[in-house]
Amino acid sequence: MEDRPHKPHRPAQSGSKAEKKGKGKEKAHGFNEKAFAPKSGRRADRQGRRKVEKDQTRLHVPLVNRTPDDEPPPVIVAIVGPPGVGKTTLLKSLVRRYTKQTLNEAKGPITVVSGKKRRLTFIESNTDLNSMIDIGKVADLVLLMIDGSFGFEMETFEFLNILQSHGFPKVIGVLTHLDLIKKAATLRASKKALKKRFWTEIYQGAKLFYLSGVLNGRYPDTEILNLSRFISVMKFRPLVFRNTHPYVLADRLEDLTSRELIRTTSGKCDRTVTVYGYVRGTNLRQGMKVHIPGVGDLDMKSVTKLGDPCPLPDADSEKRRKLSEKKKLLVHAPMSDVGGVVYDKDAVYINVPGSFTRGNGDVPQGEGEQMVTDLQDAGRTLDDAVAQSQIRLFGSSSRHLALEDVHMDGVESSDSGLDDDEEGEESEDGSELGSDEELDEEEGDAEVDMEKLRSDPRNTGRTTLRDVSRNIPSSSKKQREEIDFAESDSDLGDEDAEDFGVSKRARFGDEDEDVDIPSDDVGSDLDDEDGAEWNPSSSNLPHRRRRRKDWMKLIYSTSLTPEQILSHGGESEAEKVNQDEGDDDDFFRIKKKDDLSRGEELDKTKEALKEQDLKQWEDDDMLESIRHLFITGESNLEETGAEVDENGEPYEEEGGDFEDLEAPDESPEAGPSSSRDDTETIRAANLAAKKEALKRRFDEEYDDPEASKLDFYDEKKEEMARQLQLNKAEFEGVDEESRALVEGFRPGAYVRIELADVPCEMVEHFDPTYPIVVGGLLPAEERFGYVQVRIKRHRWFTKTLKTNDPLIFSLGWRRFQTVPIYSLDDHSIRMRMLKYTPEHMHCYATFYGPASLPNTGFCAFNSLSGNTAGFRVSATGVVLDIDRSVKIVKKLKLTGVPFKIFKNTAFVKDMFSSALEVAKFEGANIRTVSGIRGQVKKALAKPDGAFRATFEDKALMSDIIFLRAWYSIQPRKFYNPVTSLLLSNKSAWTGMRLTGQVRHAEGLKTPLNVNSTYKKIERPHRRFNPLVIPKKLQAELPYASKPKLMKPQQKQTYLQKRAVVMEPEEKKAVALLQQMRALRKDQVARRKEKKEGKRIVHQKKVDKEEAKKAEKEKEKKKEHMRIAGQKSKRQADLEEGRSSKRRKT
Amino acid sequence: MTQKAGLVHYSGHQYLRTRLVLSILSGKAVRIDKIRSDDKNPGLRDFEISLLRLLEKVTNGTVVEISVTGTALLLKPGIISGGPIIHDCPLARSIGYFLEPVIMLAPFAKKPLQLTLRGITTDDNDLSADLIRTVTLPHLQLFGISDGLELRIKKRGAPPAGGGEVQFLCPIVKQVKTLNFAEPGKIKRIRGIAHAVRVNPQFSNRMIEATRSILNRYIPDIYLYSDVYKGDESGKSPGYALTLLAESTTSALHCSEAVSEPGIAPEDVALRATRALLAEINMGGCVDQKHQTMVLLMMVLGSEDVGRCRMGPPTLRTIQFLRDVRDFFGTSFKIVPAEPSNVDSSQLIYSCYGTGYVNANRTLA
Incomplete structure (x- = not known):
């Protein structure tokens, strides 16, 4: 055991240890710049170029995003796919993921909050083509569901084509039913195949999700979580059509x-x-x-x-x-x-x-x-409500009818009661608001400070009284308050009594009347006592009387004529108008003189120069007074010295660069020395600051001239950002309502x-599973006209499209059937009609219908019904032009035959039927079949419609003469919107049928014109006489032109004449060769025969094998169909089960 | 005012031009009745009829129905087609009357417009050809309509006999730019054109002298051209006029004009023009009073952004125009004082949210 060598240490190749040690250290060194440095200059150049190119491809045309960033609408996430693919399951899973609620039935759009800045609206598309089209037009993100066990279906491709023609939103593929594929290898292969197909359809690298099985009627939570993460980080680029339409x-x-x-x-x-x-x-x-x-x-x-x-x-x-x-x-x-x-x-x-029981508040309620x-909590009886309700005499009257002795408190309580109950009504007409004060406060430019009003002890009672009209001109608000107070309280004893003369005016007029009073005089009447209170800032102003006109109110919400508005102090005019309206009860009125005089007024651009206006310019002081408006003049610092704002900059800052620096002392008026010193110092400071800024700018530009320069792309982007900023800022202070009016x-x-x-x-057959899209139309799109589009038949659509056959377009928001005429540009001379769309080529189509802006994409269908076999998108294209007339022509050939021929003149018949027709075509170009060109000259008297024509050469009697003309055709004015939402069976919409379909349905035969049938053309063989040139002429011709006529040879040549005699050896050799050839021939024949026999045997064997194979194939097919049948049956069972389940609940 | 969708209804003969223009641009039909119904000579005048004919030429598919008495008019607008057009203007009004509405329409045509107008080039009521060339067209440049925009004065024609000819060339645009023009700037240069036809050519020099006597005190950059047309180019009647324009550092333009009258010396004509110019400059703002409507219209037609412009108080025409715009486009302007703290200033900021009008007539490819 000892002598056995130890196993050498192998460092971990993967796992946490490997990452901890060696690799971590390597990474700590950081990016090795040398490693990627180019070795050669040429390489460096190429690399640099590549980098720049890559940068450029990343750029897109800057597009303004009209959707605000701060509070964007929910992102529409559409779930689209063939039936039975698991759309509802996915929807429920996603909703569950976001809201922790389980939907029993998911119909219509479902909006959820998905993050701090994003909301999502989920909508499930049904398989009707109409719904798919509508959803394709509004969806921001499409979850395209594909049955992994089955593959792509025709609807998927159709939907992708619809998306493509209406601006491509983001698409995420979702593969389902992957659990049905049992074998791992098959699963991998099918995933790969589907992914490849998906990528070619969308773009390389498009996101594709795999959802495995269904758990508890939902997809696995982790997979849904992943999907939701992808949805939440998805970025959207505005699509052009949706960026121009609400x-x-x-x-x-x-x-x-x-x-x-x-x-x-x-x-x-x-x-x-x-x-x-x-x-x-x-x-x-x-x-x-x-x-x-x-x-x-x-x-x-x-x-x-x-x-x-x-x-x-x-x-x-x-x-x-x-x-x-x-x-x-x-x-x-x-x-x-x-x-x-x-x-x-x-x-x-x-x-x-x-x-369900009342009172157990601990259980969370739906x-x-x-x-x-809440309904059960109703506090008051109907009787109460009626007693406290208020009745207005007229819709426009500003006050309700009320008993005189109703005490203030009573009114107050009714107010609060109303506030509780009649929220709905409030939002309806918005006029009887208890919250009127709030509204007033919101009006930004309110000159009357409501807070002041309330704090004023005199006015405590007023806050409870409501005012009806909402469009109160700010300047008249105070007056209104006064009046209401005086009337309602009949408390005229106090200091308001002096205004009674004004306030006695009837208060039942409509809103306009209130508005008509720009109340300058009223304000001035009052300002002695409390004007300062109302508007402390205004009291500082030197001219109290010169209150500004509120142009917006005067122009938009009064009925004054422009003259009245312009005439100084428009209020007197307003009074007059009111008076006129007041004595309406005179049935007849005397026509006023000035009406007539006004009739003579001209629509002038240049207004007549007023003499007194010009006169004032004769005065030297007047001339001097506008000197500051010129660059040589000084800035108006002296005049507006008091109004220099916090920044220490005068309001007219524009001309600052040009102000006269040399002569700062030249101020015309010598004010008090102290203020003058002030202005001087301010001015000096200004100047210093300005110089400083200029210096800084110069330094920057001098040091690095490139730095401050933006490239075109950034410039554009900045410009857009600035404009958006302005859009936001301009109406910032304006209240909600008038803002809605303006923008x-x-x-x-x-x-x-x-x-x-x-x-x-639409209401009766309403079905929430069909999306309802309300699309705003631009003014141009409301109108009808002839629309010219560039169109291409879809390469998967099997039939060609024929001129004057109805076609269903999905263009802009609309879906409609119309009758297009196809055409092609003929050498930029004419638009020539085509009977059929060309193969693999764009052509033009012109149809009558609602206009849409050029460059709008569309797709077209022959039929929208679900039971059409094959691909339903028949064509796609883009709008080119909108017009009120069309110039499409088709060729018309008129033929005739000559009946008399002179040298270059021929008499032609059978082309026209009368001399009048000939007159119309005088001078027209004609041509013979053989190519001789000519002209129509004049009608002949004798055969009707015959005429004299001249040609460039002599025409033949056998020639056919034709005249090529262009006949203009108009598209039929047929427009039939696809009103699928109005049907009870929404997918059963049928439009105009083709003639063929109608004939088929009616069992009619196509009418056959006898002249149109094809017959065998019989052309008699024409014999031409040989060309004969007279002898005399022949003799005079030059040699080159002379016919080279030769006599046939009479004597035999030597080769023809000689006889061949062979030597005996030679003879023998020839004989031998002949024998050998005969033997060879025989051998070949025998060999062939043998081969044939072998082939026959082999063939028999092959046939036998073939038959066996076919048998096997048949068996296999049978098995496959059996499985498919089972699957569909299971599906049907499932459907049934689901529906029965639903019935149970 | 609107009776039913797509039809706008007005009474009276006034403001006819702007209403027709708005109708054609917005595509809404307009019905105007009670046209001088109380007049001794009721109905449309010849120049109004001529204007309608001109609009018919400029557009394709426009239907104009005039009642038997001529006191009512229905215009169903077609599309603006443009292209080469020749029109003879009646002598009752000058060319400016006809050219002004066409200028508003031409940028939105299908093809670039080449319009030749014959008639009176300068008169008291309407913008003269000089003013249109030097002031009106530069205003269009604010909106990005510039390349190929030109007015050629081929012949001058003074009233009453006329005989002038101008050629107006206008390019087409996809969409006009949004205007943001709130800085009036200061006047940096003054230009002028003094022209005299069929009178002593010295007249124009006399006018220039008189004008300089007043304006020289302000700035040195003053050039006044003396424009003399001779022979066939000078029309059929004698006359002279002075056109002045002042340009500011932010290229805001102010203009004035005075036309010869019998019995008035050229010096007096020049003084009138000069004083009118000073009055106009005093009024302030970024846009000349005579061009308020055109600038406001282009602002309405801008992209869906906020356009702002600083101008003087609205004229009669402008007030009615603002109301008409609301009828046709539904756009209302926000009008606030330009300098809220300065009580003496009468200048206003007009701001509106553009309708995002896109030239739908333009042909692709």
């Missing part, structure tokens, strides 16, 4: 039509419908037209922003890095059964558990239970869209 994926639909109307029309009336969802894409503006794919174009009656049902955790609720467990429970899925509440189109269903208990609803807002005149079928 859209909403509706997660809830509600029918608002009055029940009575539905009853009287037995459900056939147009409905008013509200849809709820997050705004995505760009800002959704009021008054926009929207398109719901499957329904049609609709008008948005109103849009309101609602509270976020699934809010992101905000900064103070969530201080930790990770999302707290509590937030994880948030899920918003109105159409699925979450927390016992299901929202249907016209009802809300609340499921409560079997043992949302539904909460609702029920619409930003992406990320949860909105409720009210749609008018919705077809009743």
Whole structure:
């Protein structure tokens, strides 16, 4: 044992030990730069170039992301795949992963919070092609599910093609049913094959997930966790179409039509419908037209922003890095059964558990239970509510009818009561708010300080009174307060009494009236006593009277004419208008003179120069006063000296670079010396700072001229960032409501869209598993016209496409059937119609339909129904042009025959039928079949339609003469939107059929034109006489042109004449050779015969084997089919079982 | 105002041009009635009809329906096609009346526009050809419409007989840039064009002298060109005019113009123009008063970003224009004082959220 050598130590090659020792030390040395240094200069050059190229490929065209970063809408994660692949299981697993809740049934979009900055909306697509199209247009991330045991299916490829033509969102592949493959080698091979195919379809290296088996009706938690991690770090690049259109994926639909109307029309009336969802894409503006794919174009009656049902955790609720467990429970899925509440189109269903009792508060309640208990908690009776409710005489009247002796407290209590109960109403009309004060506070530019108001002991009572109109011009607010107070309290004894003259005005006018009073005079009436209180800052100003006009209010919310707005102190005009409206009861009115005089006014761009305005410029002082507006003038530091802001910079900082440094003492007015010194010092400091900055800049630029320069890409990116910053900042202070007016609803807002005149079928046949996408339309897209597209038939689509056959386009938001005409550009001269799309080539198609912007992609289908065999995407392409007319032509050949021929002139008949037609074509180019070109000259009198034509050479009587003309054709004005959502069976939409299909269905035969049938062409053999050249002419011809005619040879040549006589030896040799050849021939024949026999034997053997093999194959096929049958049966059983289970619950 | 979707309804003959332009750009049909219905001579005037015909030429598929009395008008806009167009303007209005709406449309046409207009080049009511060339077109450059933008004055034509000819070349754009123009800057140079046709060429020099007498006190960088057209190029009537423009350090432009009147010396004409220019400069802002509507329109048509511009108080036309824009595009402006702390300043900041208007008429490939 001793002599046996010890086993030498082998250091660990892997594991923790190996990492701990040697490798760790090596790493500590760091990156060895020498190792990667290029050896030769040429190599270095090449490496450098490669690096730069790689950098460039990484860059993308900078694209503005319209979705705000701070509160983005949920990311739409669509789960797509063939039936039975496990979509619902995956959805439930993911929802379970994020919310720790198990969904009973998952229908419609499900929104969950996935992280501190991200929410996800899951939506499961059904296998209807219509749904796949709609989902492909809105999904940000697609989980493409593939049955690993089966492989790719046609739907998967169709869906990928749809994605491709509508901007490619991110795609993650998910392979399921891998547990069905038992053999490890087969599993590996099939994974590899599927991955390869997937990569070629998406891109090399596309992410593909493998989900093994199903545990407890869910996929294994670790695998789902992995998938969710990938989803949470996914980055999204904005897609062009979605970055220019707002859209909403509706997660809830509600029918608002009055029940009575539905009853009287037995459900056939147009409905008013509200849809709820997050705004995505760009800002959704009021008054926009929207398109719901499957329904049609609709008008948005109103849009309101609602509270976020699934809010992101905000900064103070969530201080930790990770999302707290509590937030994880948030899920918003109105159409699925979450927390016992299901929202249907016209009802809300609340499921409560079997043992439902009130009062055991320790058990956590679901949302539904909460609702029920709240209902049971109703504090007041209906009678109470009625007694305390308020009735307004008119919709527009500002005050409710109230008994005079209602005490202040009573009003107050009713207010609070209302606040509790009528939340809904508040949000509806928003006018009778107890929280009006809050609203007022929100108005940023409020000149009246409400806080001051409240703290003022005189005003304590007022805060409880509400004001109806919301669009209060800020300047008139104070007046309004005064008036209300005076009227409601009849407490006129105090100092407000002096305003009574103003406040006596009726308060029942509409909002406009309130707005019309820019109240300058009122303000000045009041400011003696408490003006300073209202607005301490304004009292400092020298001209109290010159309050600014609120242009926005004057322009947008009054009905004053522009003249009235502009005329100085517009309020007097406003009064006049009010007065006019006041005495409306005069039925007839005298037409005013000025109406007529205004009729003569011209639409001028240059306004007439006003003499007195020009006169003032004759004054030298006036001329001097604008000197500061020129670069040679000084900055207006002296004038605005008091208004230098904290930075010590004057407001007009722009001209600073050019200010007159040489003459700083040239200030026109000599103010008090102290203030002047102040301004001087400030000025000097300014100047010093400016010089310092300039010096710094110069130094920087001088030291490193490249450093400050940005390349084009960075410049663009910075520009975009700046613009986004500006967008954010500009409307920062503006209140929510007017902000919505100016810029619409930003992406990320949860909105409720009210749609008018919705077809009743949409509501009646509503199915939450079909997605409802509300897509905003740009103004250009509302219009119809001829759309020219570049189109290519899909290479997997088996048939060619024919001009004037209906085709279903998915273009923009829309899906519609239309009739395209295919064409090709003919040498840039004309667009020439094609009967069929060319193979492997793009062509143009022109159809009538809604316009969309050039460069929008589309895909086309011949049929959307699920029972079509084969690939359904028939063509893809891109929009090129929109127009109101088209210039597509097809060739038309008119033929005729000559009936009389002169030298170069021929009389042609049978081309036209009348002289008029000929007149139309005078001067047209014609041609004979043999290629002689000519021209139509003039009609002949005798045979109708015959004409005289001239040619460049003499035409033959046997020639056919033709005229090539171009006949312009128009596409048919046929547009048929695919209204699949309106059907009870949503996948059964049928559009216009092909003529052939109609004939087939009707059992009609194709009409056959006799002239169109093909017959055998009989061409009589033409004999031509030999060319005869007269002898005399021949003699005169030069030798080269002379016909070389030779007489046939008469004498035999020597070779023909001689006889051959052989020598005897020679004869013998020839004979021997002949014998040998005969022997050889015989031998070959015998050998061949033998071979043939052998071949026959062999053939027999082969045949036998073949038959055996076929038998085996048949057996194998049988086995395969048996397994497949079993699988489908199992599936059906499973389906049945599931549905029966559902029925049980 | 809107009666039903896609149709905007107005009354009265005023502001016809901007309404037609807005209709064509937005694609919404417009119906205008009560056009001078109370007038002795009711209905559309010849120049308005001519404008409609011009718009028909510029567009493809536009349907104009005019009532029998001419007091009502329905315009269903087509697409803006552009291309080479020739139009004879009636002598009631100058070329500026017709060119102004076309300038607003031309950048969004299918093909670059080459428009030849014949008629009066300078008159009292509308922008003269000089002003359009030197002031209006540079305003378009703010929005990224510059390459190939040109106005050629082939012939001048003074009222009443006209005889002038201009050629307007305009490129097409995909989308106009967003404007952010809040710094008026200071006036750094003044330019002017004095032209005289069929009168003593000395007139233009006299005008220049008079103008210099006032403006020389401000800056030295003043160039006033004397532009004399002779013979066939000078039109059919005598006349002269002075066009002035002041450019600031941030290339804000202010302009003024005065046109000859019978019985008024050229010096007086020049003084009027000069004083009008000073009044305009005093008004301040980044955009000239006469060009407010055009700049605001281009801001509305900008990308979906916030555009800002500093201008003086709105003119009559501008106020109505702002309202009309809201009817057609649904865009309202935020208008706030430019210097909230300075009470004397009447300048305003106009800001709006662009509609993201993309030239859908443009042909690809």
